[in-house]
Amino acid sequence: MECPVALTSTDVARLADLARIDLTVKELEQFAGELGVVLDAVAQVSAAARPDIVPTSHALNLTNVFRDDVVRPSMPLADVFAMAPAVEQDGDSTWFRVPRILGEAA
Amino acid sequence: MSRDELLEFDEVVAAFDPVIGLEVHVELATLTKMFCACSTRFGAAPNSQVCPVCLGLPGSLPQVNGQAVESSIRIGLALGCSIATWCRFSRKNYFYPDMTKNYQVSQYDEPLCYDGSVEVDVDGELITVPIERAHMEEDAGKSVHVGSLTGRIEGAEYSLMDYNRGGVPLVEIVTKPVLGTGAGAPAVARAYVATLRDIVRALGVSDVRMEQGSLRCDANVSLMAKGTTTLGTRTETKNLNSLKSIEKAVRYEMCRQGAILAAGGRIKQETRHWHEDGSYTAAGRSKEEAEDYRYFPEPDLVPVAPSREWVEALRATIPAPPRERLAALREQWGFAEPEMRDVAAADAVDLVAATIAAGAAPQAARKWWMSELMRRANAAGLGLADLAITPAAVAQVQGLIDEGRLNDKVAREVIDAVLAGEGTPREIVDARGLAVILDTSALQAAVDAQIAGHPDVAERIRAGKTQAVGVLIGAVMKQLGGQADAASVRALILATLEG
Ligand SMILES: [Zn+2]
Numbered sequence: 033m034e035c036p037v038a039l040t041s042t043d044v045a046r047l048a049d050l051a052r053i054d055l056t057v058k059e060l061e062q063f064a065g066e067l068g069v070v071l072d073a074v075a076q077v078s079a080a081a082r083p084d085i086v087p088t089s090h091a092l093n094l095t096n097v098f099r100d101d102v103v104r105p106s107m108p109l110a111d112v113f114a115m116a117p118a119v120e121q122d123g124d125s126t127w128f129r130v131p132r133i134l135g136e137a138a
Numbered sequence: 139m140s141r142d143e144l145l146e147f148d149e150v151v152a153a154f155d156p157v158i159g160l161e162v163h164v165e166l167a168t169l170t171k172m173f174c175a176c177s178t179r180f181g182a183a184p185n186s187q188v189c190p191v192c193l194g195l196p197g198s199l200p201q202v203n204g205q206a207v208e209s210s211i212r213i214g215l216a217l218g219c220s221i222a223t224w225c226r227f228s229r230k231n232y233f234y235p236d237m238t239k240n241y242q243v244s245q246y247d248e249p250l251c252y253d254g255s256v257e258v259d260v261d262g263e264l265i266t267v268p269i270e271r272a273h274m275e276e277d278a279g280k281s282v283h284v285g286s287l288t289g290r291i292e293g294a295e296y297s298l299m300d301y302n303r304g305g306v307p308l309v310e311i312v313t314k315p316v317l318g319t320g321a322g323a324p325a326v327a328r329a330y331v332a333t334l335r336d337i338v339r340a341l342g343v344s345d346v347r348m349e350q351g352s353l354r355c356d357a358n359v360s361l362m363a364k365g366t367t368t369l370g371t372r373t374e375t376k377n378l379n380s381l382k383s384i385e386k387a388v389r390y391e392m393c394r395q396g397a398i399l400a401a402g403g404r405i406k407q408e409t410r411h412w413h414e415d416g417s418y419t420a421a422g423r424s425k426e427e428a429e430d431y432r433y434f435p436e437p438d439l440v441p442v443a444p445s446r447e448w449v450e451a452l453r454a455t456i457p458a459p460p461r462e463r464l465a466a467l468r469e470q471w472g473f474a475e476p477e478m479r480d481v482a483a484a485d486a487v488d489l490v491a492a493t494i495a496a497g498a499a500p501q502a503a504r505k506w507w508m509s510e511l512m513r514r515a516n517a518a519g520l521g522l523a524d525l526a527i528t529p530a531a532v533a534q535v536q537g538l539i540d541e542g543r544l545n546d547k548v549a550r551e552v553i554d555a556v557l558a559g560e561g562t563p564r565e566i567v568d569a570r571g572l573a574v575i576l577d578t579s580a581l582q583a584a585v586d587a588q589i590a591g592h593p594d595v596a597e598r599i600r601a602g603k604t605q606a607v608g609v610l611i612g613a614v615m616k617q618l619g620g621q622a623d624a625a626s627v628r629a630l631i632l633a634t635l636e637g
Contacts, residue, residue, distance in 0.1 A: 050231075050233075050430055050432070051233075052233050089226060089435035089436075089437060089441075090435075090437060090439070090440050090441070092440060094440045095224070095440055095441045095442065095443040096440075096441075096442060096443055096444075097201070097202065097439075097440050098201075098202050098203070098204030098207065099170075099175070099201040099202060099203055099204060100204065100205075101168050101169050101170050101203055101204065101205035101206070102169070102170065102175065103169050103170050103175055103176070103177045104170075104175035104176075106176045106177065106186065106187050106188055106189050107188060107189050107190070107193075109183075109185065109186060112185055112188055112193070113185075115193075115195075120298055124183050125183055125184045126183075126184060126185060127184050127185065127282070127298035127299055127300055128185065128235075128298070128299040128301070129296055129297075129298055129299075130235040130281075130296065130297050130298075130299055131296055131297075132285075132294055132295060132296055132297070133234070133235060133281075133283075133294070133297055
């Protein structure tokens with residue numbers, strides 16, 4: 033099987049940008065190496081993959097696992113907002129409050 | 139306000155061939171969300187319909203709503219699509235506060251439904267719109283932007299999130315590029331979405347109300363120089379909240395792009411937003427490119443593999459296309475083409491059908507909905523279906539007229555009373571004593587009194603000037619407070635004078 037191309041710090045910088053994570057140059061190099069090891073390990077699966085083995089995306093060999101369309105109680109509001117970093121309330125209405133969306137580095 | 143240079147529409151279609159593509163999101167009317175048992179009820183208090191699954195809390199696991207899969211397959215079948223024998227959900231990764239998970243569960247390269255087509259009637263001409271795919275996904279939450287003057291995201295200090303809508307099942311229906319529509323492109327875009335809405339509504343799987351967001355449309359537009367076959371760079375316009383705005387936005391983009399291309403410029407591939415107030419499009423925030431979504435198969439869900447038996451059983455539930463149904467109903471009701479077109483355009487087909495089913499003659503049912511009730515709906519800014527009157531009540535009013543118990547004028551009064559919530563037409567007629575006078579002796583007495591009171595008029599009628607009878611009819615009606623049938627009064631006057 034072909035070997036995956038080694039991950040460069042440019043690749044890691046791109047992924048970090050998409051994931052909105054700030055990394056230093058030193059960290060970019062460090063993660064390029066560490067993520068490369070992970071990719072190599074996962075690539076070993078290719079050695080076992082023969083044409084007669086169907087690629088899989090799930091551990092269970094099942095299909096059509098469906099739920100009935102029946103409403104069950106949602107979470108109590110107190111539990112929902114116990115997790116919220118910031119909340120705004122107006123009468124019976126409560127929202128998650130999030131920082132301004134535009135204006136962050138694009 | 140728009141600052142765009144615009145080329146005249148006629149000049150655009152003389153120099154370019156427009157290519158349109160439409161992406162429509164339909165919110166399914168299931169009771170629960172796509173992957174959890176939270177209610178989908180509209181209008182609940184913010185964040186009162188959320189759980190660990192739709193909030194994306196660690197350790198929670200999604201479960202597919204079988205009803206949503208069934209509704210999606212039925213939509214695909216109604217659009218003439220093939221149904222996948224095996225397909226998976228995928229994660230679409232992006233960072234935006236409308237999704238707490240930082241990914242949306244959607245379908246990527248394995249849509250549930252693919253390769254269909256829709257026949258669209260554009261002013262009597264049939265156009266085939268090819269369907270690329272219809273796939274399942276989950277809706278995102280809703281945000282309110284605070285601190286900006288306009289309520290828009292630009293200039294907002296912060297935003298408030300309501301995740302009740304997050305996880306509600308959606309079907310996204312994507313057309314292939316539609317070529318060759320020329321100057322008709324804006325009308326085709328509008329007619330396609332109207333047809334799609336009618337098809338989905340007939341299936342009963344969604345409210346498909348654009349103003350409430352249960353049907354949302356994005357329009358892709360590009361221009362191809364005449365004589366070339368290379369597709370131009372396209373823009374995607376969002377925020378199209380009505381059929382009218384779809385038509386106007388496609389036209390606007392054609393004129394805007396035409397001006398840029400005619401001046402030797404290049405179109406920037408971007409997302410634009412329709413501004414209904416000024417009728418123009420404006421560039422939105424720059425969006426991540428498709429490959430940046432890093433789709434991968436959703437590892438928490440097993441594949442969906444609809445059996446052919448299931449698909450065929452669902453195919454048997456698909457009603458005839460609305461266009462065929464309309465043609466059959468037109469035939470059955472004896473409506474002229476323009477009459478039927480007006481009824482369909484007013485979304486009154488089901489109302490008229492129900493009124494006929496409740497006993498009214500087809501033309502009478504049509505007239506009530508398309509004139510009296512239409513006028514009242516327009517005055518109140520409502521749709522016909524939102525009026526506080528049922529088809530059965532309309533049929534009952536017509537029945538009272540047919541029985542001779544109401545005349546047209548009093549019937550309109552009864553309609554107003556029904557709309558005011560005073561009861562059924564029969565109850566109102568009885569309570570208000572509105573029925574026309576059927577008692578022949580009472581009618582005869584009034585006729586005799588008015589003939590005696592207008593000897594000169596009576597003489598003229600006897601002499602053959604029957605048009606003078608109008609004076610006597612008016613006098614009799616006035617004496618009876620309008621509660622008589624004018625035709626009967628006329629007949630009775632003439633008979634009395636001849637006798
Ligand atoms: Zn939930």
